[in-house]
Every structure is written in C-alpha cells, then in structure tokens.
Amino acid sequence: xxxxxxxxxxxxxLMSLMVFSYFLDDKLLFGLAMVSxxxxxxxxxxxxxxxxxxxxxxxxxxxDFPQISALLALIPLILAILLLWSYxxxxxKLSGIPLGIILGMVSALLIFGLARGTLAPQLLSLxxxxxxxxxxxxxxxxxSGIFEAFMVLAGVLAVLFAFHHRKLNKxxxxxxxxxxxxxxxxxQLFIGITFGAVFVGLFSTSLTALIAYLQTLVDFVKLWx
Amino acid sequence: MSDPSDELRICPHCxxxxxxxxxxxxxxxxxxxxxxxxxxxEDSPTESLDEQSLETVLNALDENPLLSPEEKNVENSGExxxxxSKEPSDEEEPLPSWLNKIRQRAKEEDPxxxxxxxxxxxxxxxxxxxxxxxxxxxxxxxxEQSKAGRTRKPESNLVDENGDPEWxxxxxxLHPxxxxxxxxxxxxxxxxxxxxxLEELFRKELGLPKPDELPEEAPLENFEILDEPKQAEEEIxxxxxxxxxxxxxxxxxxxxxxxxxxxxxxxxxTASSQMExxxxxxxxxxxxxxxxxxxxxAVEHHVIDDFELDDAEASPLADNEExxxxxxxxxxxxxxxxxxxxxxxxEDVSQPLITEFEKEEIDESPQPTEDITPDxxxxxxxxxxxxxxxxxxxxxxxxxxPLPHENKNNHRLGSIILSLLxxxxxxxxxxxxxxxxxxxxxxxxxxxxxxxxETLSEGQSVLLVLDYQAGSRNEIEPLLEKLLxxxxxxxxxxxxxxxxxxxxxxxxxxFAGSPSEIEFIPGGILGYLSLAVAEKPDWVALPMDKAxxxxxxxxxxxxHLILVSDSSEFVRSWMEQISPFQLRLNTSxxxxxxxxxxxxxxxxxxxxxxxxxxxxxxxxLGVEKDLLVNQRAFxxxxxxxxxxxxxxxxxxxxxxxxxxxxxxxx
Numbered sequence: 001x002x003x004x005x006x007x008x009x010x011x012x013x014l015m016s017l018m019v020f021s022y023f024l025d026d027k028l029l030f031g032l033a034m035v036s037x038x039x040x041x042x043x044x045x046x047x048x049x050x051x052x053x054x055x056x057x058x059x060x061x062x063x064d065f066p067q068i069s070a071l072l073a074l075i076p077l078i079l080a081i082l083l084l085w086s087y088x089x090x091x092x093k094l095s096g097i098p099l100g101i102i103l104g105m106v107s108a109l110l111i112f113g114l115a116r117g118t119l120a121p122q123l124l125s126l127x128x129x130x131x132x133x134x135x136x137x138x139x140x141x142x143x144s145g146i147f148e149a150f151m152v153l154a155g156v157l158a159v160l161f162a163f164h165h166r167k168l169n170k171x172x173x174x175x176x177x178x179x180x181x182x183x184x185x186x187x188q189l190f191i192g193i194t195f196g197a198v199f200v201g202l203f204s205t206s207l208t209a210l211i212a213y214l215q216t217l218v219d220f221v222k223l224w225x
Numbered sequence: 226m227s228d229p230s231d232e233l234r235i236c237p238h239c240x241x242x243x244x245x246x247x248x249x250x251x252x253x254x255x256x257x258x259x260x261x262x263x264x265x266x267e268d269s270p271t272e273s274l275d276e277q278s279l280e281t282v283l284n285a286l287d288e289n290p291l292l293s294p295e296e297k298n299v300e301n302s303g304e305x306x307x308x309x310s311k312e313p314s315d316e317e318e319p320l321p322s323w324l325n326k327i328r329q330r331a332k333e334e335d336p337x338x339x340x341x342x343x344x345x346x347x348x349x350x351x352x353x354x355x356x357x358x359x360x361x362x363x364x365x366x367x368x369e370q371s372k373a374g375r376t377r378k379p380e381s382n383l384v385d386e387n388g389d390p391e392w393x394x395x396x397x398x399l400h401p402x403x404x405x406x407x408x409x410x411x412x413x414x415x416x417x418x419x420x421x422x423l424e425e426l427f428r429k430e431l432g433l434p435k436p437d438e439l440p441e442e443a444p445l446e447n448f449e450i451l452d453e454p455k456q457a458e459e460e461i462x463x464x465x466x467x468x469x470x471x472x473x474x475x476x477x478x479x480x481x482x483x484x485x486x487x488x489x490x491x492x493x494x495t496a497s498s499q500m501e502x503x504x505x506x507x508x509x510x511x512x513x514x515x516x517x518x519x520x521x522x523a524v525e526h527h528v529i530d531d532f533e534l535d536d537a538e539a540s541p542l543a544d545n546e547e548x549x550x551x552x553x554x555x556x557x558x559x560x561x562x563x564x565x566x567x568x569x570x571x572e573d574v575s576q577p578l579i580t581e582f583e584k585e586e587i588d589e590s591p592q593p594t595e596d597i598t599p600d601x602x603x604x605x606x607x608x609x610x611x612x613x614x615x616x617x618x619x620x621x622x623x624x625x626x627p628l629p630h631e632n633k634n635n636h637r638l639g640s641i642i643l644s645l646l647x648x649x650x651x652x653x654x655x656x657x658x659x660x661x662x663x664x665x666x667x668x669x670x671x672x673x674x675x676x677x678x679e680t681l682s683e684g685q686s687v688l689l690v691l692d693y694q695a696g697s698r699n700e701i702e703p704l705l706e707k708l709l710x711x712x713x714x715x716x717x718x719x720x721x722x723x724x725x726x727x728x729x730x731x732x733x734x735x736f737a738g739s740p741s742e743i744e745f746i747p748g749g750i751l752g753y754l755s756l757a758v759a760e761k762p763d764w765v766a767l768p769m770d771k772a773x774x775x776x777x778x779x780x781x782x783x784x785h786l787i788l789v790s791d792s793s794e795f796v797r798s799w800m801e802q803i804s805p806f807q808l809r810l811n812t813s814x815x816x817x818x819x820x821x822x823x824x825x826x827x828x829x830x831x832x833x834x835x836x837x838x839x840x841x842x843x844x845x846l847g848v849e850k851d852l853l854v855n856q857r858a859f860x861x862x863x864x865x866x867x868x869x870x871x872x873x874x875x876x877x878x879x880x881x882x883x884x885x886x887x888x889x890x891x
Contacts, residue, residue, distance in 0.1 A: 023641045041727070048726035053747040057768040068765045076768065109754070109802060117801030117832075125830035152829075197822035201838070204818035205700055205791075207862045208840060211651055211854040212699035218655050 009220050016213065126152060155190045162187025365423065647865050651858045658857040670821070670828050671845035673835030674813050677785070678708070683716045685784045688810075690753075690799070691723040691732050691743065697791035697817050698731060700839045703853055704815050705789055706735060707846045713739070722779055724749045746779075747772050750798045756780065757806045786810040793820035800832050 018033035058080070061073030079098040086095030128134070129149035135142050165184040233242045234257065241252035249256055389397075681687065693701050712719055719741045723729065729743055736743060746752040747769075755769055756779050770777045786807070788796055796814055804812060814824060814836035821838035828836065837846060843853055 023637075023644055025637065044730075045726045048729060048745065049747070052726075052745045052772060056771040057747065060771055061768060069768075072765065073768055106751075109751075113798070113801030113805070116805045118797065121830045121832055122826055125826075194822060198819065201817065201819035201821055203866055204839060204841075204863075205697055207859060207866070208700045208818075208854050209696050210648075211655070211858045211862065214648070214651055214858075215655055215855060218652070 009216070012213075013217060013220070016217070126156060129153070154186070158183055158187030159190050160187070162191060362420065362423065643869055647862060647869075650861050650865050654858040654861045655855050658855070658861075660855045660857065665841040665844060667845045668838075668842055670825075670835050671837045671842035673828070674815075674837045674842075675835070675845050677811055677813050677834040678711060680811070681712070681715055681717055681785060684718070686718040686720065686782045687712060687785045687787060688779060688783045689719055689721045689741075690786070690788050690790070691721060691728040692725050692788070692790040692792065692795045693731075693817075694725075694727065694791060695731055699854060700817050701789060701791060701815060702732075702735065703840075703843060703848050704837055704846060705732075707843075707848045708787065708815065709735060709739065711846075720744070720779060720783075722746050724752055744773060744775065744779075750795070750802055753799070754802050754806075757803045780807055780810070783807075783810055786812045787815065788812065789815045791817045791820065793823035796820065796824055796827070796833075800827055804832060 015033050015036070018029040022030040058073055058077050061069050062077075064070045079101065082094050083098040085092055086099075089095075129145075129152055135145050135149065137145075161180075162184045165180060165187075234245050235241070236243055236250035236253060236255055236257065238255035239250060239253040241250050243250050243257060247257060709719075719739070721732075721736060721741045722744045723732070724746045726745065729745060732743060746756065748755065752769070756777065761767065761770070761777060767777075773779070788799060790796055793816070796816065800812075804810070811834050812832065813834050816824065816836055816838050818839035818841060821836070824833060824836055824838075827833045837843075840853055840856075840859065
C-alpha cells in the first residue's frame, strides 16, 4: 500500500467515524463530515468547469476576435453575465432572459423527449405484445405470451386509472365503493409492486456499499495486525 | 253641572238671593262690595256681621240636633230612653207607627235592655267579621299589586319600544290569545283592585253566572236563603257580596223571627250562646271565604304564571302559603291544612292547563334577574360563547397534536440498536465467514446484455458514457471492469465520455492502462443532445468543439452504446433525448439494483438491448468473487433487514389496531 493510499484510507476511516457519530446524537462531527464532503465536491466541480467549460468555450474563442467563432462565443458569455447579474440585483429583468431561454428550451425538450422517447415506444411495445406471431408458437397458442400481454395491458390501464381516479376519489362516497374503486385498487397494486422493487434495489445498493467499506476497513486493519 | 248655590249669594241686608256677578242687591239695593273677594282669603266676620247677628248664629248652631255628638245620643238612648225619645220628637218629624210599636214591645219584653245589648254584641261581631274580610281583601290587593309590579319589571336589557322584553314578545307571538288575556289581567293589575273586580274575577274563575243572569226566583232577602246559605252565597249579587251568613246579619226581620220562637226567659241565655256560635261560624265563614279567594287567586295566577318567567319555577301558591302561615293565628292551623289539601287538588286539576310546549317555553326563558345587575345579564348564546372561549383559554399552551419527535429518544435508541446489530452482523460475517460466489439466478436482462456484448466484433466502436457516484462504485465498477476486459479482449475501439465531473477522477483508475481517455462533455444531457443533434458547420467552429479536444462528433462510427450509470433518471433522459436521434445504436446499460426496476419498460420496448444491475447480475458477466463484496455478508445483511422490516410491519399494525380501538371507544 502506497503512502497516498494509506493517507486516503485513514482519511476515509476518520470520515466514516465522523458520520457514524450521528447515531450518538453528535452534530458537530457529522456536520463537519458533511461540510467537508460538499465543499470538496463543489470545489472540484468548480475547477473542472473552469478548466473544461469556461476557458475553452468562453474565453479562448475571444482570442480569435473578430472571427465568427469569437462572436458566437459572445452570446453565451453575455447570457452568463446577465445570469450572474441577478446575484447582485435580484429585481433585474435582464437576468430573466437567460433563465427564460434555458427553462423554455428544457421544457420543450422534456415534452418532446417524453412523447418521443418514452410514451410512443411504450405504447408501441404494448401493441406489439398482442402480435399474433408472439401469441402463437408453432401453430399453438402461447399461453404465457397471451397472459403476459393481457397483464401488461391490464397493468397499464389500471395504473393510469389509479392516478386519474386518485383525483376524483375525494368527491365520491367512501362508503359505497364501485367497480371503479376496485380497478383503482388493482392499479395501486402494480404501483406498490414497483415501489417495492425500487426499495429492494435501494436497500441492496446501500447494503453493498456498506459491506464494501467495511471490507475495506477490515482489510486495512488486517494489514497492521 | 255646577251647583246653583255657588252661583248665587245672599244679600246680608235683606237675605235676597242675588247672582254672584251683581254688584247691588236686586231687592234692597244694598251694595254687594265683596265682589272683589280674592279666592282663598276670607274676610273677617266682624266686618260683615254685627255682634247681634253673630250671637244669633251661634245659638242656632247650639240648638241644631244634627251637630250634637253621637255618643251623647247613644248614651241617652241607653240610659234615658224616654227623654231621648221625647227630645227629638219635639224637633223632628213623628216616628212611623210600626217603629213605635216595635219600641213599645221591646220595652215590655226587655225592660233591662238585654236584647239591645245582644244586638250591640252582634254588631261588634259583624264589625269583626267585616274587619277580617277587609283584611283578606287587603292582602289580596297587596299580593295583586306586588304581582303586577313584578310582571312589569323588565327581565332583560332587550326591550322594545313598549318596554316589553324580547322573551315576552316571543311568547306573545306564539300565544296571541293568551297574550290578550294577559294584557287584560296586567291592565287590571295596573289599577287597584276593587271589590267588584275581585268578585267578577272570582265568579269568572268559578264559572258562576253574572248577577244579571240570576233567576228571579232567587231573591236576595228571601227566607229560603237561610236554609241554603251556600247556594244563596253563590247567587248573591256582587254589590251585596259578603262572606257573612244572612242569619248573622242583624236585620229587623231576623230579630222578629227569633223573637217569635224564643221565650222571654231564655232570651239572655240564647243570646249569649248564639253570640258564641255566631262568632265561631263567622270566623269559619271568613276563613272559607278567604280560602275561596285563595283558590280564585291560584287559578288566576296559574294563567298568569304561564307568561311570568320569574314564577315559572316557584309557584305563587307557595308564597301565599308562607305569608298566610305567618299571618294566620295558631288556631287556624287546622284550617290551613284543609286549605293545603284543597290546594293540592286544585293543582292537580289545573296542572293540565300547562302544556308541554309551554313548559319548554318556560324552560327557555331567562332566569329571574331580580338580584342581578342588568349589565351582567348574559343571553344563552353569549353564555355559550363565553364557555367556548373559556375552554380555549384553558387549553392554551397544551399540545393537542402529538409531535413526530415526541419519542425521539426511544426511536434514536432503537435506531442505534438496529444499526449496531446490522454492522456487527456484517462484521462477524466478514471476519468469520469465507467469501463465496453469488448464487443469484441469471436475469433475462443480464442475459440480453451479455448477448448484445457478444455481437461486438473487432474494429467496431463503442461509446461508453459514465455517470455514477462514488457511493455506488462498489456495485458498478466490478461490472465495468469486467466489461472493459471483454472489450479489450475483442479489440474494440472504445470512447469514454462523462458529463459528471466526479467520474473524471473516480473512474480514472479503471482506465489507467487503457488507451482511452475520459472526456468531459459540458452541459450534461443538453451537451450530449447538442452533440447528437447538431451538425458541424464547415464555415465555423462551435464552442462545443473547443471543449472537446478530440473529434467532437462522438457518435460518428459507433455501433454500440453502453451507459454506465447508477441513476435511472439519467438513462431515461438519454432514452428520451438522445436515442431518438441515434436510433441505429444498440444501447446497453450497467446500473445498480435501485435503477433496475425503472429500466424494465425500456427493455421490454426494445429501447435497451439489455442491462446488468448490481451484484445480482455479476454472475452473468463472469465476475470473479474477489471483485465482488462478501456475498455472505450481503445475505446476512439482507436477512437482518428483512427481520427489521417484518418487526416494523407488525409493530405498525399493532399500533394502528390500538389507535382504531381507541377511536372506536371514543
């Protein structure tokens, strides 16, 4: 183990103990660990952005002035100055220009990407599930494929109805549930399964990280024993 | 109409009557100079009359028998009856013959004057009875006046222009007919009760006919009345109403009849015994009359008390009972008991007169406020508001909603115990359990990822996009390391880009011996989009070209795209923003277990050719166990967490059942 690795391991051990001190109702060491993490990450990000973004994309093109590339580089630079101006004068309307451009562009991209990249392919996939070629195998019905197709269709409809019915559920009589309520409950079952799977994945990832760091500490201690 | 004597005046000289406005006597011409007499001032008699005329007037006054004292006449009539009979006979008109006969016979039969004494005693008894009767009437009047004064007293501050309180107006609206009777009674009570009014009221309450409606065969002074005193008493005229039986009245007719039935020897004895009997009967009759008056008063007050809120709870009869009990002598206690019994019967009879609705009205009426200052009187709604305000003030400072961190110490202790249990379990497993290879089954997505990777051939280019955090490096980097080995084995051209500055140093160790270098794409997903969409113009260099040192067209010549990310959001954004412009690329994903469920729809739709998620899919790629975390520790940790989850679910269900039980009991 090199000296750098040793120093980094000791620093990691110290930081881990500071984070674990939160269980002992300690705020100071836990706060110091969090501040250190955020500060180091932000400082590193600033260095990367200055080196990888501002200098090559905003400053260096200006050296070629009055070329077109330099003029084009003025546009993001002016927008950046306007956005930075809002930090000194919050009531300035000029700072709304870059924000408006960014938010408008992002919103348009999200809507377009959601329809083009998620909604349309998922609907086509649902329709494709009922392809006769998939529902038959050598002239015989593929029951598993049929069941899967109908379950996917039922799951999609139930989940969509569950979200729609959730808004209208307050206006209905809670003591007289209708078949719509049952369908909404069926959709909530699919949603519950999805969130359960996400929780399992989250726990699995966290547990893996915990085991890995404990393994590292154990290995570090074994080196000195 | 004025008296004529007031308009005439006598001439002092000739006695001629003259008008008061004449200045000179019309007979003798004497001046009537007292025309300027001032009212209220009398002239001295010496100025108008001389001494002779004054003596004449005084003598005339002395000789006038009407101005003689009455006692003198009474004494003379008792002791010297003859002189008395003679003296007035000289000056007065002659007595009638029947009176002379009566006096003559009285002298013969009662020379000692016993009969006269008996008559005098009867007169005294009558006066006593009259006095008792007057006393009863006076009590009734006083009680009526007190009741009338109390009803006129405002009960609250809310009075209308007539001075009537609000509750009384409400009752009047509900009982218009009874309100009229109340007005009548209250109007009558404004003035002092007269005997006629009391008799009329008594007759009205008992349902007796008016005197005008009495039959003619029941005359007032009929002898049959003596045989039926009660009937005669009921049928008696209002002007002659009294409680004394007719036989007690010393009329000449009764004296005559008694004189005819009694012998002269028994006259004195009979008179004394009769006096005693009459005395007792007179008292009894007076008491009975008083009871009747009370009965009438009770009936009357029952009607009035329906509208009187002060007397709603306290019966007026009780007041009368108390006053009577204090005023009546002890001898009348027996009579009072009879009266109470009669009163209770009367109450039973008159009780149905009060309906349930009227009781409610009475209950809702304000309480008596005689002893309360009007400024302190509160209406019911004001009292309710005050009570609610009092409760709010009393609850001030109390916590009604339990705070989420109320049992913070207990929760913190439990968290510490669970965390220590988990850490100790994992440490014990790491220390004492040997590492083993993962025993997870191969997932379809991992198999698809491996198959997609097998399709790569030598000379193809693969774009590797890095976007993961340091916390998930132990789950991703073993897979990424195995992928790099496979790509290097196949001699695949690899280009590595990232928009996350953290990956510049986090993944540097993996690519230390690789010819590929991690390139930074500014702008995140928008930077990738600009590179995926925009076409590089020939006449100018874009700012993005300055940021990328190598070829800015990162998608040029690629056949496969591998996303290495621990965020499903990044993968989804790539699928939505970038993939539509690069449909020809076979996209695969290396991700964590957290993001795996969110990527399933994209795999099902064919947008993702395959993905591997965490340690569960490491076996599919052939990752050695030394590169992975301790699988035993992972299994122990999972088992402990499952136990914790089950215990949490059980405790939550128990807490919910308890809370539901408490709600149901409340």
